[in-house]
Amino acid sequence: MGTADITITREATDSRGRYVARIAGHAETAELTFSIASPALVIADHTGVPDAFRGMGVGLALVERLVADARENGFKVMPLCPFVNAQRKRHPEWADAFSV
Secondary structure (H helix, E strand, O other): OOHHHEEEEEEEOOOEEEEEEEEOOOOOOEEEEEEEEEOOEEEEEEEEOOHHHOOOOHHHHHHHHHHHHHHHHOOEEEEOOHHHHHHHHHOHHHHHHEOO
């Protein structure tokens, strides 16, 4: 199953938010939660992916969406979440989107 099968939506308030990943035919969802420190800084807090989604690239797809939004909206990401930080290290081409 590729990332084309993953639907990601963004939910946010003034101070917190999350990206939610859904796969057709699955009741579970995966999420990447974040805190909005300022208009220029978002802190990636936690990534949770259910066992049913493991190996499908769902976690990576969530981080890719976060990076795309950071670039499009002009904010930097502080990768407090270990998974997001690990993906940042694996993708040096994302350096412009992170504040480390």
